[in-house]
Amino acid sequence: MTGIPFEQSLKIKQLSKDFFESIYPSWTWPDGSIVPGGVLMAFAAAAAYETLEDDWAIDTLQSHFLLGPDATVPLRFKVQRLSDGGRFAVRAVEVLQGGKVVCFVTCSFVRPKSLHGPSMQHTVSRATDLKVSSITLDDLASTSSSSSQGNRWMQFQRLGVVFPPHQTNDPHPSSTPSPSKGIYTSVGTIPSLNSFPPTNNNTNTNSNNKNNQKLHALGLIALSDYHVLDGPPHLHSLTTNQPPIGQNPTTSTTPPTRKSDFQRLTSLNHNIHFRLHEGFQASELCYVEVTSAWTGARRGGISSRIFTPSGELIACCFQEGYFVLFDGGDAAGDEKKGDGDANEKKKGGSKL
Numbered sequence: 001m002t003g004i005p006f007e008q009s010l011k012i013k014q015l016s017k018d019f020f021e022s023i024y025p026s027w028t029w030p031d032g033s034i035v036p037g038g039v040l041m042a043f044a045a046a047a048a049y050e051t052l053e054d055d056w057a058i059d060t061l062q063s064h065f066l067l068g069p070d071a072t073v074p075l076r077f078k079v080q081r082l083s084d085g086g087r088f089a090v091r092a093v094e095v096l097q098g099g100k101v102v103c104f105v106t107c108s109f110v111r112p113k114s115l116h117g118p119s120m121q122h123t124v125s126r127a128t129d130l131k132v133s134s135i136t137l138d139d140l141a142s143t144s145s146s147s148s149q150g151n152r153w154m155q156f157q158r159l160g161v162v163f164p165p166h167q168t169n170d171p172h173p174s175s176t177p178s179p180s181k182g183i184y185t186s187v188g189t190i191p192s193l194n195s196f197p198p199t200n201n202n203t204n205t206n207s208n209n210k211n212n213q214k215l216h217a218l219g220l221i222a223l224s225d226y227h228v229l230d231g232p233p234h235l236h237s238l239t240t241n242q243p244p245i246g247q248n249p250t251t252s253t254t255p256p257t258r259k260s261d262f263q264r265l266t267s268l269n270h271n272i273h274f275r276l277h278e279g280f281q282a283s284e285l286c287y288v289e290v291t292s293a294w295t296g297a298r299r300g301g302i303s304s305r306i307f308t309p310s311g312e313l314i315a316c317c318f319q320e321g322y323f324v325l326f327d328g329g330d331a332a333g334d335e336k337k338g339d340g341d342a343n344e345k346k347k348g349g350s351k352l
Contacts, residue, residue: 005192006153006222010046017237018079020047020272024069026155030140034068035075037103037267038225040095042218044105054210056089057277058217064269067102068325069095075102081117082106087114112277123275126311127289129210130159130185137248139227156188156226161234179235185288186227190219192233192285219282220315221272224306227269229321231290232300238325240265264324268299272317280314285312299324 009027012020022043026035043062049056069075075097082090090112095103101262135157161184163177196212209242230240241260300321306314 006190007192007196008326009153010042010218011045012047012050012077013048015066015076018051018081020050020073020077020079022077026069026075027087028071034070035071035102036225037063037270039070039223040065040075040103041105041225041270041272043075043092043220044077044095044103044108045218045221048081048105048107048109049095051079051081051091052089054214055111055113055350057112057213057272058221059088059110059277060108060271060273061105061221062269062271063103063105065103065267067097067100068266069097069102073097096146097238110277113256122246123313124305125313126287126305126307127164127183128162128185130162131287131309132157132159132285133185135187135189137246139242153192154188154222154226156186158227158242159185159187161185162246164312179232179295180291180293182235182291183233184231185292186222186288188226188288189284189285190223193219193281196283198279198281206222213278216280216282217274217277220274220286220306223282223286223288224304224315224317225267225270225319227271227288228270228290228302228304228317229265231302231304232292232295232321232323233262233265235292236295238262257349261325262323263326266322266323268320268322270317270319272315274315276312276314280308280312282283284331285309286314295323 004024006027011023014020026039027045027098028034028036028039032292033226036300041061044063045058045061049058051261055098055293075095078094078096080092080094082092091107091109093107094101095105095340135155137157138152138155139158140156161182195208196215198213204238205335228243238261239259240262288304289307290302292300292302300323302319302321304317304319305318308314
C-alpha cells in the first residue's frame with residue numbers, strides 16, 4: 001500500500017482521446033497485493049468523468065470483475081461515449097492491465113438541475129439502529145504496520161447482524177431465523193475527503209464545489225464494495241477468518257474461533273444506484289446495511305443500502321458473490337471467470 005490519501009490516489013493522466021492511465025500504485029487491503037473492486041469502480045468512474053463537463057453527476061454504475069489486477073502495476077482506462085443527451089449521458093469503461101480487460105464498467109450520468117419539478121417522493125429508512133460516534137475498531141488498520149495507508153485512505157468497522165422479530169402472522173415461526181431475514185451492518189468513511197466540502201442543495205455551484213462532490217461520489221463508490229461480500233457468511237454464521245465483530249484487529253492476539261469456512265470467495269459484479277447526487281459526504285460515517293435474498297450453487301445475491309449519519313438513503317447496491325466452501329470439493333476445475341477471480345484469493349485475500 002502507498003501512503004497517499006484517497007483524492008490523490010485516483011489521479012489519472014490522459015494518454016490519448018478518452019484513454020487514461022493511473023499515476024500512483026493502487027490502494028489495496030493491508031498486506032494485500034491486488035486492486036479491490038471498489039477501487040476499480042472508482043477509477044473507472046473517474047475516467048468517465050473526464051469526458052464530461054463539470055455539471056454532470058454519476059447516477060448509476062454497473063461493473064463486472066474479470067481478473068484480480070496487480071496493485072503495483074498501472075491501470076489503463078478506455079472510455080467509450082455511448083450517449084450524450086441533455087439530461088443523461090452514458091459511458092462504457094474498459095479497465096486494462098497488461099493488455100487484458102480486468103474489469104468492465106458502464107456508468108450513467110445526470111445533470112441534477114435537469115431533474116427539478118413535480119415528482120413522486122418516497123424513500124426507506126434504516127432498518128437497524130446500530131451506530132457509533134467514531135470508528136474505533138478499524139478493520140483496515142494493518143496488522144503489520146501502524147503507518148499503513150488504510151487509515152488515510154478508508155476506515156471501516158463491522159457493527160453486527162440483526163434479525164428482526166418474526167411477524168405475528170407468521171404461520172410457521174422458527175427459533176432459528178432465516179439468513180434471508182438478517183441485516184448485516186457496517187460503517188465506513190474516507191477521512192481525507194473532509195477537506196473537500198460538497199455541494200449542498202444546489203447552493204454551492206462553483207466549479208470547486210462540483211469537483212468536490214465528484215470526489216465524494218467516487219468515495220461512496222469505493223465504500224460500496226467493502227463488507228458486502230461477507231454479508232451472506234455472517235448471516236449463515238460462517239467465518240471468513242476475520243476477527244470476531246467487536247475485536248480489535250491490530251491488538252488482539254486471540255485467534256479466530258475457527259479457520260475460514262471458505263476456500264474462495266469473490267464478487268462477480270456490483271451495481272450502485274445513487275438516490276442523492278448532491279449534499280452527501282463520504283468523509284462522514286456512512287452506514288451500510290446488507291441483506292441477502294438468496295444463496296445457492298456457490299453464488300449469493302447481496303443487496304445493500306448506504307445511509308448518511310442522520311439515516312438518509314444515499315444509494316442502493318446489488319452484488320453477486322461467488323462462494324466456495326472447503327467442504328464443497330476441489331475448485332480447481334471451475335469456470336474461467338471463477339479461475340480468473342482466484343488470483344484475488346491467492347495474491348491478497350478475499351474481497352469483503
